[in-house]
């Protein structure tokens with residue numbers, strides 16, 4: 001294996017249009033984090049970069065749906081994702097975002113460098129345009145009747161019923177999914193990256209050059225793409241949200257999100273390292289590795305490397321260990337159906353249990369084929385592996401050392417095989433030591449070749465070896481007759497614990513921290529890591545070293561914890577409320593009481609904060625029948641700016657009331673969450689202002 005001077009590791013930039021679920025984590029983040037922690041353990045020079053992908057039609061449409069500006073929309077999801085990654089312990093050196101100025105500059109320079117070589121081609125063609133929304137429609141946002149099977153809801157790129165790949169112009173009766181209206185064809189000009197010109201180079205660099213070292217699922221998909229022949233790809237879009245194409249003749253056009261996003265890895269490294277960034281992207285002795293899910297293979301293995309090659313200044317990825325997909329309880333993860341385990345919700349509902357989710361996700365990591373997460377498997381793996389094998393071994397060694405030696409590391413004096421009993425113990429020791437050495441080497445080998453499932457299994461084998469050694473040697477039976485032997489046994493058991501403390505750091509960082517604390521290992525662990533770099537075993541803490549108190553690494557996951565998660569998946573609602581926080585149901589009313597209320601939907605057309613109040617917003621509502629002013633006590637939960645454009649539900653026939661000199665003509669409806677936060681009640685889809693609610 002080639003020796004590299006340093007490493008640049010990237011995880012796919014997640015789209016800032018929704019929270020993260022376990023499928024994302026298992027695909028591009030946990031494997032990368034495991035690998036990076038391993039590299040750091042060995043003292044390698046590594047940068048681990050990621051950030052939010054904040055451009056593209058998915059962002060502008062998502063923002064529209066939530067009644068936010070694109071900026072407010074990406075701010076919201078960037079912060080949610082950044083926090084979830086941090087709370088889960090994904091150890092990025094930087095988590096940046098593609099709306100940063102440094103990224104605009106980097107992406108535009110990247111474009112210009114290729115443009116200066118006259119590599120792009122410009123082509124004008126007719127594309128569907130939504131006159132109501134004033135946007136050119138991406139293929140996915142046009143539906144119509146499939147010319148092949150007459151399915152009335154075929155997409156502009158593919159009919160999901162018969163599988164035919166389509167172009168929007170083939171659809172019969174096309175309509176815009178954004179406005180529902182019939183789009184019109186309009187000519188528009190775009191810049192194309194000549195992927196076809198890189199075919200020969202890709203055959204050499206990828207098909208020949210990475211035949212043996214890339215994962216077969218990744219390599220196979222790339223090869224089949226290249227074999228089919230490559231076409232020029234348009235890299236610009238008509239959109240008002242994104243990075244402007246840096247050419248005077250390209251006014252109103254932005255870089256296609258798939259052109260700008262991977263350049264975000266470079267921008268993030270610049271942001272992190274300042275002047276020192278170049279060696280991480282330009283020195284051939286740097287190893288660049290992209291961790292992604294399988295849906296990103298083409299972009300990271302074919303398009304981005306061709307862009308890097310065209311630019312000419314940068315190194316190329318040495319490996320792209322993409323993962324397949326993770327399913328949940330036998331079904332595809334689905335954001336729209338809320339069939340998912342959301343990372344931020346898991347962290348709330350299982351506080352202090354990050355390791356457990358890391359462990360289970362790595363143990364089923366979809367490295368070569370799709371995998372399935374089930375809650376019952378989660379419970380089984382935590383209870384029968386983390387608790388019963390790893391937690392149990394560490395705890396037994398700690399407790400026995402405290403019991404017999406007051407928590408001081410006993411003498412490691414070698415046991416000569418003078419008695420039958422000692423001969424046997426010596427044999428157990430030799431066996432355990434041989435196994436330990438072999439297992440550590442195997443684990444390191446797996447980590448180097450991105451086989452994280454197998455590597456974690458080997459890490460757990462260290463605890464299995466330790467448990468077997470204790471069970472064979474039975475120190476508790478020798479306590480009365482041969483304390484020298486007890487000391488030697490526990491000394492070696494502590495060596496195994498020390499090796500586990502190092503070995504579990506890439507997989508179970510919280511356990512690593514706890515074990516090091518129990519061993520009172522501050523000042524020692526640095527030396528251990530050095531030994532590991534040479535693939536030598538850690539010889540544990542010196543004789544007489546005082547240990548800290550034992551603590552449990554893991555607790556069992558109870559049946560009710562699992563039942564709650566399973567029933568949550570069956571329902572579609574997402575947040576179980578604490579029963580104690582719920583208000584009691586009000587006294588019964590008859591239907592006539594309810595029907596006296598006139599509840600309607602209106603659109604906020606203007607909003608401002610009331611000067612002398614920290615609670616009130618003054619909203620101007622288009623109520624269909626009229627335009628009215630409503631004062632609403634939601635200023636702590638929504639800014640005036642983000643209210644504009646939102647649809648709201650309000651009581652239209654509430655007697656007007658004067659507050660702070662202004663008459664409020666109605667009341668906005670909102671839901672109060674368990675933490676007191678107010679969330680607006682809004683229709684599932686946009687309706688006409690003035691629509692009644694019943």
Ligand SMILES: [Zn+2]
Pocket residue numbers: 146147148149150151154159160161162163164
């Ligand atoms: Zn069809």
